[in-house]
Amino acid sequence: xxxxxxxxNKSFGDKAVLKDVSFQLNTGEILAIIGPSGAGKTTILRCIxxxxxxxKGTIKIDGAYLCRDHNNKITYATSEEMKFIxxxxxxxxxxxxxxxxxxxxxxxxxxPINAFGIPKVEAEDKALELLNIMGLTDxxxxxxxxxxxxxxxxxxxxxxxxxxxxIMCLDEPxxxxxxxxxxxxxxxxxxxxxxxxxxxxxxxxxxxxxxxxHKIIFMEDGKIIKEDSKDDFFNNLKDERIKRFxx
Amino acid sequence: xxxxxYTLLPAMIDGLITTLKVFFITLILSIPLGxxxxxxxxxxxxxxxxxxxxxxxxxxxxxxxxxxxxxxxxLPIIGITFxxxxxxxxxxxxxxxxxxxxxxRGGMESIDKGQYEAAKVLGLTxxxxxxxxxxxxxxxxxxxxxxxxxxxxxxxTSLVYIVGIGELLRAGKIASNRDVSLIPLAMVGIIYLLLTxxxxxIFNKTERRYSYYE
Amino acid sequence: xxKKNYFIMLLVILIFSIVSLxxxxxxxxxxxxxxxxxxxxxxxxMGLDDTFAPMGFRDDKGELVGFDVDLxxxxxxxxxFEVKLQPIDWTMKETELNSGNIDVIWxxxxxxxxxxxxxxxxxxxxxxxxxxxxxxxxxINTKTDLEGKKVAVQSxxxxxxxxxxxxxxxxxxxxxxxxxxDTNHEAIMDLEAGRVDAVVGDxxxxxxxxxxxxxxxxxxxxEDFGEEEYGIxxxxxxxxxxxxxxxxxxEMREDGSYDKIYEKWFEGK
Numbered sequence: 113x114x115x116x117x118x119x120x121n122k123s124f125g126d127k128a129v130l131k132d133v134s135f136q137l138n139t140g141e142i143l144a145i146i147g148p149s150g151a152g153k154t155t156i157l158r159c160i161x162x163x164x165x166x167x168k169g170t171i172k173i174d175g176a177y178l179c180r181d182h183n184n185k186i187t188y189a190t191s192e193e194m195k196f197i198x199x200x201x202x203x204x205x206x207x208x209x210x211x212x213x214x215x216x217x218x219x220x221x222x223x224p225i226n227a228f229g230i231p232k233v234e235a236e237d238k239a240l241e242l243l244n245i246m247g248l249t250d251x252x253x254x255x256x257x258x259x260x261x262x263x264x265x266x267x268x269x270x271x272x273x274x275x276x277x278x279i280m281c282l283d284e285p286x287x288x289x290x291x292x293x294x295x296x297x298x299x300x301x302x303x304x305x306x307x308x309x310x311x312x313x314x315x316x317x318x319x320x321x322x323x324x325x326h327k328i329i330f331m332e333d334g335k336i337i338k339e340d341s342k343d344d345f346f347n348n349l350k351d352e353r354i355k356r357f358x359x
Numbered sequence: 360x361x362x363x364x365y366t367l368l369p370a371m372i373d374g375l376i377t378t379l380k381v382f383f384i385t386l387i388l389s390i391p392l393g394x395x396x397x398x399x400x401x402x403x404x405x406x407x408x409x410x411x412x413x414x415x416x417x418x419x420x421x422x423x424x425x426x427x428x429x430x431x432x433x434l435p436i437i438g439i440t441f442x443x444x445x446x447x448x449x450x451x452x453x454x455x456x457x458x459x460x461x462x463x464r465g466g467m468e469s470i471d472k473g474q475y476e477a478a479k480v481l482g483l484t485x486x487x488x489x490x491x492x493x494x495x496x497x498x499x500x501x502x503x504x505x506x507x508x509x510x511x512x513x514x515x516t517s518l519v520y521i522v523g524i525g526e527l528l529r530a531g532k533i534a535s536n537r538d539v540s541l542i543p544l545a546m547v548g549i550i551y552l553l554l555t556x557x558x559x560x561i562f563n564k565t566e567r568r569y570s571y572y573e
Numbered sequence: 574x575x576k577k578n579y580f581i582m583l584l585v586i587l588i589f590s591i592v593s594l595x596x597x598x599x600x601x602x603x604x605x606x607x608x609x610x611x612x613x614x615x616x617x618x619m620g621l622d623d624t625f626a627p628m629g630f631r632d633d634k635g636e637l638v639g640f641d642v643d644l645x646x647x648x649x650x651x652x653x654f655e656v657k658l659q660p661i662d663w664t665m666k667e668t669e670l671n672s673g674n675i676d677v678i679w680x681x682x683x684x685x686x687x688x689x690x691x692x693x694x695x696x697x698x699x700x701x702x703x704x705x706x707x708x709x710x711x712x713i714n715t716k717t718d719l720e721g722k723k724v725a726v727q728s729x730x731x732x733x734x735x736x737x738x739x740x741x742x743x744x745x746x747x748x749x750x751x752x753x754x755d756t757n758h759e760a761i762m763d764l765e766a767g768r769v770d771a772v773v774g775d776x777x778x779x780x781x782x783x784x785x786x787x788x789x790x791x792x793x794x795x796e797d798f799g800e801e802e803y804g805i806x807x808x809x810x811x812x813x814x815x816x817x818x819x820x821x822x823x824e825m826r827e828d829g830s831y832d833k834i835y836e837k838w839f840e841g842k
Contacts, residue, residue: 198480199482202480203480209477212573213495227483228482257572370633522665523659539786
């Protein structure tokens with residue numbers, strides 16, 4: 113088990129966005145969290161990546177606690193622990209958030225060199241390897257504005273992979289893609305899982321979830337309504353709310 | 360006529376040197392200070408952001424001329440005395456840092472929040488994020504506004520006359536009053552035009568250099 | 574703006590006013606004669622407007638020259654002081670003097686009642702009239718002809734004070750007040766351009782300008798706005814220095830060295 117979320121709660125003001133959310137992600141597993149917008153999917157992702165602080169609950173990443181409940185009080189990782197955690201989890205934003213003033217290569221090696229002190233040669237070798245996998249070797253010196261949406265996404269994945277994380281998170285990976293590119297990103301995600309990464313996908317694209325996920329979580333109104341393996345989930349759509357969402 | 364212009368040159372060059380000294384020292388020191396001002400202005404600590412706001416308000420809300428007079432003639436009353444040139448530089452730097460600070464703040468605020476978040480999840484420290492991600496993007500964005508301020512600064516340097524420092528414009532006025540002629544003032548105008556042309560050129564070049572990305 | 578900001582604004586204004594008020598009281602309160610300090614330094618700082626030909630200005634080599642500069646050098650040499658010439662902005666002259674940045678104002682500085690309240694004057698060392706100059710073809714021949722005309726004067730100058738001594742005439746000017754310029758030169762340029770009809774200014778200056786241009790283009794009226802005298806301005810408390818300067822000027826008049834300098838600058842006037 114590479115990610116464990118237990119009893120997670122989060123409110124913005126007096127609006128509860130996450131209500132007692134618990135789930136797990138295993139090595140080599142692809143988990144898709146689906147549900148209507150406003151269900152709290154993105155907030156989960158932001159909590160796991162330390163972009164929001166949860167109010168209550170435990171998040172454990174590859175053995176390290178990002179936050180945990182202790183005597184009814186929540187404690188967060190120290191900056192030293194945070195560094196460990198950052199290295200083990202990668203995030204691909206919905207709009208990729210590439211650094212526009214840096215070339216593709218510079219985008220990928222920025223964090224390894226300037227956050228983790230990895231030698232430049234080593235970081236570049238790794239980056240070239242990733243670009244090769246993504247089929248972007250010829251784009252190493254291009255700038256983000258010169259790339260298509262699909263290419264940008266692959267650069268963002270390469271950037272997130274540069275530190276060999278154990279968990280890869282993708283926020284709405286198909287939202288900005290042409291339909292014909294969906295198969296390509298599905299293959300890449302499957303390759304990541306084969307490399308023993310745990311992959312967490314946030315999406316409202318049911319077809320894509322059905323295509324790649326091993327396990328599905330359906331959320332609505334800050335709560336997990338249903339959690340099941342993909343096959344059981346799609347074969348057994350009794351719940352009214354899920355049916356309404358799918359059709 | 361050309362002989363006359365030639366005799367004017369030494370005094371003009373002396374004045375020009377003072378003008379350029381004020382210009383470059385102000386520029387070199389007020390830009391980094393302006394970055395600090397913009398950080399202070401955006402600080403989450405109320406005391407810092409409010410103090411910075413007050414400073415910016417005073418500096419932008421009063422004429423530079425008044426600030427020079429205040430630093431040189433006013434501060435000695437409470438026991439702080441500077442020589443003429445230092446007083447002028449302090450007033451110029453404080454004034455321009457406030458303007459630059461507001462320009463930088465605008466630049467920083469216009470940078471997408473996603474850039475900070477991307478840097479954060481990649482493990483960059485706030486300092487590295489600022490230096491490597493935010494600052495370079497901000498500079499590109501604020502370059503046109505900075506160019507405007509720099510041109511204004513070239514011309515503002517003439518304000519140092521209020522504490523009796525001779526600069527380019529004053530050199531022109533002296534020669535003009537002495538020889539009862541407008542030619543020295545015309546020369547001064549041409550020199551100012553040349554200066555602004557040079558700085559405009561430098562900025563255009565810099566903007567082109569930054570245009571490698573969109 | 575929020576209430577809190579109003580409060581901060583008031584606070585700042587308050588601080589500014591306190592600083593400036595204490596500033597004023599300080600200036601009048603420090604009444605120590607600085608002669609001993611000056612003697613120890615052996616140096617007098619003389620404030621002058623270096624755009625003020627022919628009294629004090631820069632020649633084409635950038636050296637400060639002029640009638641006042643020559644006279645001052647001679648006076649201070651006799652009194653045993655080095656003289657340091659400090660260019661100042663003319664509008665700030667009394668502030669420069671009272672804040673101690675300069676020790677004397679000496680640059681065609683006319684003795685007036687208003688100025689006597691702020692500084693101490695030596696004896697007069699040069700007579701001067703506030704003359705009226707027009708273009709040669711002008712219909713203006715007397716002060717009463719100035720009615721409805723635009724009259725230019727240097728701001729912050731004794732000419733302005735002299736003109737204002739005759740408010741009944743000022744009231745007849747176009748606009749009911751004189752047009753103000755930074756320098757006499759600018760005033761005369763505007764006269765040439767026909768935007769003003771007459772300029773009132775110090776005789777020595779105006780004659781210098783007219784001579785530099787073409788004297789035949791101008792007309793200097795017989796009437797004037799009063800005679801006055803140039804003196805050296807000192808801090809009121811510097812009584813010792815005042816006495817010394819007066820004695821030295823007397824001495825120079827007696828031995829003829831004053832006349833020599835006068836002739837160098839004003840011969841042929």
